[in-house]
Amino acid sequence: MISAEQIRTIVFKEGFAACGFSDPILKPAYIMHFKKWINAGYHADMRWMERNVEKRLDIRKRFPWVKSVLVVADNYFNHFDVPLYNPRISRYTLGSDYHAIVKKKLLNILSALEEMEPGIIGKVYVDTGPVIERAFAAQAGLGWIGKNSSLIVNDIGSYCFLGVLILNIPAKQSNETEKLCGNCTKCIEACPTGAIIEPGLIDSRKCISYLTIEKKGDFTSREAQLLNNWLFGCDVCQECCPWNQKWAKNTNETKYIDRLLLIERSLNEWLEITEEEFKRIFTNSSVKLLRFDRFRRNLQALMSK
Ligand code: B12
Ligand code: SF4
Ligand code: SF4
Structure with missing residues (x-):
């Protein structure tokens, strides 16, 4: 039987910053928290969050063979001085598509495990699956969930992507961290739109990240006022966090920063971009789901301020 230590060695070889094992069963507090969020309508128009709630809350319903969940964190931070007047772009959108990058590394891990122990079954999810990744990450001891609702990885901070490998082999759950x-309430005070309703509970309808990337269609005049100069995503509740200021260090994954020069663009330069250029810049980026019409909508909102 492969040991947890052997798996950890393979995980770190793939370049992940942290990993841990969680039991497949989520603790009741996480289940309650999710139900509270969805029942309050804080998922806004992300209707897919309403589907398969029971399966999301209990992954054994979808994967009856699951015995453990390996959770990984991939650091995407890169230090730069924020240009004062340009439209802001969140760090996670400054690189290539993290779904593909993290997924590929997790599939490499799964292949290595399959070679070592025939009969291993695994399923990889990065972001888009019916899995509450932060809750598993906390249970796996990677770090703790901050009042901004981000998973703050010990010694790394919260600028990291999460991914899970659901496995049919047992592994002892790591201890949850303190x-x-x-x-501290810095993130709650710093959020420009009051989207952090209470510690760990985000109202997506007010969250700039949701508005700039996920929201379909036009903004209401109220929504257009909320962007606070953010063009894609929002990092305010992470930038103000003392743990990020202390721990964040540059990533070794150059693909996470291959669009870094975008922060240098002024509003006028963004306005000149044609649909073809937009596609060229953002093909295979993490904002590929953001269509040109939404990009133009965001720009219009920034102009109207
Ligand atoms: C929907 C979604 C969003 C929505 C809603 C965010 C939200 N906070 O709910 C929007 C579009 C707003 C969003 C924004 C962002 N997102 Co997002 N998002 C997701 C997604 C797909 C599902 C999250 C979810 O289930 N939300 C529902 C809430 C209730 O769940 P939760 O926040 O995960 O919290 C759970 C636990 O953390 C816990 N919990 C949290 N607080 C507390 C407090 C108490 C007291 C208790 C008991 C429990 C508890 O309970 C919850 C349920 O179990 C995940 C990927 C995934 N499949 O998990 C990525 C994910 C959470 N997002 C991610 C990122 C990077 C972001 C942004 C930073 C992007 C950006 N820069 O703009 C912002 C951050 C905004 C913020 N403050 O959360 C990363 C987070 C990485 C990390 N280190 O935490 C994820 C994991 C994607 C990934 N694979 O890397 N996101
Ligand atoms: S991402 Fe921005 S808008 Fe959303 S909760 Fe954090 S600070 Fe508020
Ligand atoms: S800013 Fe303060 S309250 Fe918010 S997540 Fe960081 S340490 Fe926690």
Whole structure:
């Protein structure tokens, strides 16, 4: 039987910053938290979050063979000075599509495990699957969930992507780590739109990340006022976090920063971009789902401020 230590060695060889094992069963507090979020309508128009809720809350319903969940974190941080007047672009959108990058590395891990132990079954998810990744990451001891609802990985911070490998082999659940937010409320105070309703509970309808990337159709005049100069995504509740200021270090994965020069563009330069150029810049980027019409909508909102 492969040991957890052997798996960890393979994981770190793939370049991940942290990993851990979780039991497939989520603790009741995480289940309650999710139900509270969805029942309040905080998922906005992300209707896919309403589907398969029972399967999302209990992955054994979809994968009856599951015995453990390997959770990984991939650091995407890169230090840069924020140009003062340009439209802001969140760090996670400055590189190539993380879904593909993290997925490929997890599939490499699965292949290595299959070679070592025939009969292993695994299923990889990065972001888009019916899995509450942050809850598994916390259970797997990677870090703690901050009041901004991000998973803050010990010694790394929260600028990291998560991915899971659902496995049919048992592994002892790592210990959950101590929550280090303490009395700090910086993220709640810094959020420009008041989207952090209470610690860990985000109202997507007010969240700039949702509005700029996920929301379909036009903005209401109220929504257009909320962008606070963000063109794609929003990092305010991470930038203000003392743990990111202390721990964040540059990623070794150059693909996560291969569009870094985009932060240099002024609003006027963005406005000149044609649909063809837009496609060229953002093909295989993490914002590939953002269509040109939504990009133009975001720009219009920034112009109207
Ligand atoms: C829907 C979604 C969004 C929505 C809603 C975000 C939200 N906070 O719910 C929107 C579009 C707004 C969004 C924004 C962002 N997202 Co997003 N998103 C997701 C997605 C697909 C599902 C999240 C979800 O289930 N939300 C519902 C809520 C209730 O669940 P949750 O926040 O994950 O919280 C669970 C636990 O953390 C826990 N919990 C949290 N707080 C507390 C407090 C208490 C007291 C308790 C008991 C439990 C608890 O309970 C919850 C349920 O189990 C995940 C991928 C995935 N499949 O998990 C990525 C994911 C969470 N997003 C990610 C990222 C990077 C972002 C952004 C930083 C992008 C950006 N820069 O613009 C922002 C951050 C905004 C924010 N403050 O959360 C990463 C997070 C990485 C990390 N280190 O945490 C993920 C994991 C994608 C990935 N694979 O890397 N996102
Ligand atoms: S991503 Fe921005 S808008 Fe959303 S909760 Fe964080 S600070 Fe608020
Ligand atoms: S800013 Fe403060 S409260 Fe918010 S996540 Fe960071 S440590 Fe926690």
